[in-house]
Each structure stands twice: as C-alpha cells, then as structure tokens.
Amino acid sequence: MAACEEVGRFFYILYTTLHWMFRRPFDLKEWGRQMVRVGVDSLPVVGLTALFTGMVMALQTFRGFERFHAEGFVASVVSLSLVRELAPVLSALMMSGRIGSALAAELGTMRVTEQIDALYAMATEPIHYLVVPRVGACVIMLPPLVMCANGIGILGGWLVAVKLLGANPVVYWQRTFQFLDLNDIMSGLIKAAVFGLILSVTGCAKGYFTSGGAEGVGRATTAAVVMGSIVILLSDFFLTKILF
Amino acid sequence: MANNPPPPRDPASTIPTLPKIAVIDLWKAFRGKEVLRGVDLAIAPGESFVILGGSGAGKSVLLKHLIGLIQPDRGHVIVDGEDLPCAEPAVCLQIRRKFGMSFQEGALFDSMNVFENIAFPLRRHTRKSEAEISARVQECLEAVHLHDVGRKATSELSGGMRRRVGFARAIALQPEILLFDEPNTGLDPLTSAVIDDVIIEMRERLPVTMVTITHDMRSAFRIADRIAMLRDGKILAVAPPEEFRQLPDPYIQGFLAGEPLEEEVA
Numbered sequence: 001m002a003a004c005e006e007v008g009r010f011f012y013i014l015y016t017t018l019h020w021m022f023r024r025p026f027d028l029k030e031w032g033r034q035m036v037r038v039g040v041d042s043l044p045v046v047g048l049t050a051l052f053t054g055m056v057m058a059l060q061t062f063r064g065f066e067r068f069h070a071e072g073f074v075a076s077v078v079s080l081s082l083v084r085e086l087a088p089v090l091s092a093l094m095m096s097g098r099i100g101s102a103l104a105a106e107l108g109t110m111r112v113t114e115q116i117d118a119l120y121a122m123a124t125e126p127i128h129y130l131v132v133p134r135v136g137a138c139v140i141m142l143p144p145l146v147m148c149a150n151g152i153g154i155l156g157g158w159l160v161a162v163k164l165l166g167a168n169p170v171v172y173w174q175r176t177f178q179f180l181d182l183n184d185i186m187s188g189l190i191k192a193a194v195f196g197l198i199l200s201v202t203g204c205a206k207g208y209f210t211s212g213g214a215e216g217v218g219r220a221t222t223a224a225v226v227m228g229s230i231v232i233l234l235s236d237f238f239l240t241k242i243l244f
Numbered sequence: 245m246a247n248n249p250p251p252p253r254d255p256a257s258t259i260p261t262l263p264k265i266a267v268i269d270l271w272k273a274f275r276g277k278e279v280l281r282g283v284d285l286a287i288a289p290g291e292s293f294v295i296l297g298g299s300g301a302g303k304s305v306l307l308k309h310l311i312g313l314i315q316p317d318r319g320h321v322i323v324d325g326e327d328l329p330c331a332e333p334a335v336c337l338q339i340r341r342k343f344g345m346s347f348q349e350g351a352l353f354d355s356m357n358v359f360e361n362i363a364f365p366l367r368r369h370t371r372k373s374e375a376e377i378s379a380r381v382q383e384c385l386e387a388v389h390l391h392d393v394g395r396k397a398t399s400e401l402s403g404g405m406r407r408r409v410g411f412a413r414a415i416a417l418q419p420e421i422l423l424f425d426e427p428n429t430g431l432d433p434l435t436s437a438v439i440d441d442v443i444i445e446m447r448e449r450l451p452v453t454m455v456t457i458t459h460d461m462r463s464a465f466r467i468a469d470r471i472a473m474l475r476d477g478k479i480l481a482v483a484p485p486e487e488f489r490q491l492p493d494p495y496i497q498g499f500l501a502g503e504p505l506e507e508e509v510a
Contacts, residue, residue: 025368114348114349118345120313122368123338123341123368124368
C-alpha cells in the first residue's frame with residue numbers, strides 16, 4: 001500500500017511538472033539559480049568521482065590485461081566503460097546524494113513551515129514555482145556534467161596508465177577513441193538526462209509530501225537518496241537494454 | 245375608489261446581502277478521525293469574523309478550507325458565489341487572488357529577505373515596475389508599523405515582526421478577504437496587543453472581509469464584529485461580542501472563564 005502511494009506521488013509530481021513546464025510566467029532567475037546550483041556547483045564532486053573511477057579502472061584493467069599482453073586495450077576499456085556506463089551512473093548516484101537530498105530537505109522544510117501553503121494562498125502553484133525549475137535544471141545540467149565526467153575520467157585513466165604504469169601515450173590516445181562512436185556518447189547522455197529527471201522528481205516528491213516536522217524532513221531526505229539511487233540503478237538496466 | 249399603487253420599493257432593501265463566504269455542511273476527516281463535522285457559516289462582506297475554539301477543535305483546518313488549501317470530504321465553500329472545492333484549477337487560482345492569508349508563524353520564504361517576501365506576490369501577479377513595487381512594499385510595511393527592515397533576513401526578525409511582515413505580504417495585492425491564522429499565538433501580551441492594533445487599523449483602513457481564528461479571548465473581543473465558537477468540528481454558536489459573553493452554553497462560559505468542563509478534564 002505504501003509502495004503504491006510512493007509510486008502515485010512520483011507520477012503525480014512528474015505529471016504536474018510536465019503540465020506546468022511550458023506555462024507562463026517563466027521564472028528565468030530561478031531557473032538560472034538552480035542550473036548553477038545543479039551544474040556548476042556539482043562539478044567538483046562529479047569531477048573527483050570520475051577522476052578516481054578512471055584511475056582505478058586503468059589500474060585494475062592494466063594488471064589484468066598484462067597477464068595476456070593486452071595492455072594496449074586498457075584505454076579502450078576505460079573509455080568505453082566510462083562513457084557508456086560508469087560516468088552517467090556514478091554521476092547520477094553522486095547527484096542523488098547531493099541534489100536529491102537537498103531538494104527533499106528544502107521542499108520538506110517549506111512544507112512543514114507552511115511556506116508551500118503560503119504560495120498556494122498567493123495564487124501561485126507551488127509545483128510551477130518550486131518544482132519545475134529544479135527538475136528542469138537537473139534534466140538540462142546532468143548531460144553536460146556527464147560529458148565533463150567522461151573527459152575527466154579518461155584523463156584519470158591516462159594519468160595512471162601512461163604516467164604511473166608506463167604505457168605508450170600515443171597508443172593510449174589512439175585506443176581511447178578507436179572503438180568509441182557517437183552512439184556510445186549519446187546513449188550515455190540520454191541516460192544522464194533520464195537520471196536527472198528521476199533523482200529530481202524523487203527528491204521533490206519526497207519533500208513536497210513531507211509531514212511530521214523536523215523528523216519528517218529527516219526521513220524525507222534519507223528516503224529521497226535511497227529511493228533515488230535504487231530507481232536510478234533499476235532504470236539503468238532497462239535503459240541499457242533499450243539503448244544498446 | 246381608486247386603488248393607490250404601492251410605493252416603489254428600494255430593491256436593495258429587499259435583497260438580503262449575499263455572504264462574501266458561505267460554508268455549507270463542511271465535513272473533513274484525516275485518517276478516519278473526523279475533524280469537521282458539518283460546519284455551516286455565513287460571513288458578510290466587510291465583516292471581521294472571529295472563529296474561537298480550543299486546540300484541536302479544527303480551526304486551522306476550517307480556515308484552510310476557506311482558501312482551498314484543503315479539499316473537503318463533503319460540503320461547500322462558496323466565495324462570491326463560486327464553489328471553491330468544485331471550481332476548475334484556473335478558476336480556483338482566480339478565486340485565491342481575492343485572498344490574503346497570514347500564517348501562524350508568518351510562513352515567510354526564508355530564501356528571501358523581508359522586501360523580497362512582500363514583493364513576491366507583486367512580481368508574480370502584476371506588471372508593476374521595480375519602482376512601483378518598491379513603493380508598494382514600503383506602503384505595506386508602514387501599514388504594519390515596520391520601518392527599515394526591508395533588507396533584513398527573515399531569520400533576524402522577532403516573532404511579532406514575522407507576523408507583521410506576514411500581514412504586509414498578505415495585503416500587498418489589496419485582497420478582498422484577509423485570513424489570519426492564530427495571529428497572537430506564542431506572543432507576549434504587549435506584542436499581542438500591538439498585533440491586535442495592527443489588525444484593527446487594517447480593518448478600518450482597508451475595505452476587506454476578515455476571518456481570524458484564535459483561542460485568545462482578549463484579542464477576539466477586540467477585533468471581532470461577530471464571534472463563532474467551534475467545538476468538536478461543529479459551530480456551537482455565532483454572535484456579536486457582547487451577546488457572545490451572555491450565551492448560556494456551559495462550554496462557552498467555561499471557555500470565557502478559563503475553566504474547562506468536567507468532561508474536558510476527564
């Protein structure tokens with residue numbers, strides 16, 4: 001029963017967000033603020049995650065591949081796995097922790113302090129004013145963030161393979177792009193946009209329907225991260241099945 | 245004998261004044277617990293109407309029904325002839341623009357300063373220039389006797405100031421109906437009296453209908469044209485302040501004297 005309620009709330013927020021997305025007034029200032037918060041401010045976290053993921057990938061695959069003298073393919077494995085899978089999923093999981101939780105806490109606090117009721121009372125639809133810019137910013141900013149993560153992750157792999165383990169730099173760059181095509185990059189970016197939608201709608205739904213004071217806000221924040229991450233991982237499988 | 249025609253009647257005298265807000269047989273339950281059990285009310289235009297009641301009587305729930313923040317299980321809330329629960333969302337938004345609401349703790353947006361809070365409805369619903377908005381915000385702040393607080397963060401305000409900024413925001417769009425949710429709760433007697441004075445002054449200066457919910461007797465008798473007593477989700481009585489004091493109902497007399505009935509204590 002509770003699960004049905006959760007699913008219902010998710011789709012209610014999704015539906016009403018889409019319903020209000022293209023209606024006036026467009027609060028461009030708020031959109032801009034949210035895009036900076038989601039995109040620019042998240043770059044260090046996403047960049048660090050990608051850098052070390054690329055480095056670990058290179059380290060692990062190098063040690064494995066050298067057993068059958070295939071070190072030259074380390075670059076291909078690092079770039080393909082990052083672009084197709086690791087960068088979108090790990091970035092989305094990090095963003096779920098950073099942004100999903102913040103959205104739930106922010107909207108949850110606004111709910112319990114009657115700020116959302118105040119918006120209604122001022123003839124302003126809270127979904128339009130609060131949720132639309134936040135969801136929009138996540139959907140728009142996740143793909144560029146993942147593009148940055150792709151680049152930083154590949155750089156991390158290069159650092160370990162070339163500078164630490166002594167791989168040939170020319171061959172490494174050549175192999176990085178040899179098996180990578182536009183379709184791989186595009187599918188990663190589509191995944192990123194869908195994950196942005198999932199984590200933001202989950203966070204907003206959890207916050208929007210918060211009840212029970214400070215304790216309720218705490219519960220909503222935790223649930224936003226847990227549920228957001230689980231739904232991202234589940235949808236990753238189905239997206240991979242459809243896109244590849 | 246010629247029949248003299250009856251003298252022409254003033255049409256206005258024959259038509260009873262339509263209530264600004266009419267509540268008809270309103271029912272609401274939360275998780276099986278009935279909070280409102282058939283509330284009926286009629287609030288006249290320009291009236292200052294106070295709803296009294298103890299904690300948990302359903303006052304806040306009733307007030308939120310008046311502006312459509314809560315949908316009733318059954319019954320009607322009619323504002324200027326429009327049934328709010330049945331109205332289309334777009335009509336609902338239009339009806340809500342007639343309201344200004346002041347919340348218990350102010351419900352100020354904590355991401356904005358005082359000026360931005362009051363300017364919010366003006367920026368959202370009018371095409372006023374920044375200079376006009378600034379002038380209107382100043383006007384609203386003066387109406388609640390606040391000066392030089394525009395740049396302050398809402399977290400820097402005292403409880404009484406928060407309420408008054410909430411009032412200023414509520415009147416920014418010059419609403420026809422003002423709702424006050426427990427404006428005196430948690431305030432010291434002096435600040436509480438200042439809040440009452442601001443409400444009385446607003447009532448004299450603005451052509452508005454006011455609905456206030458409170459459990460503060462002193463405040464209720466100062467600001468009300470009529471007082472209603474809500475008990476267990478039903479309206480027990482409605483009367484002008486002086487008549488209200490004389491009502492023989494033991495619960496009301498107990499409430500006025502601050503002495504609960506035996507059944508309440510049990």
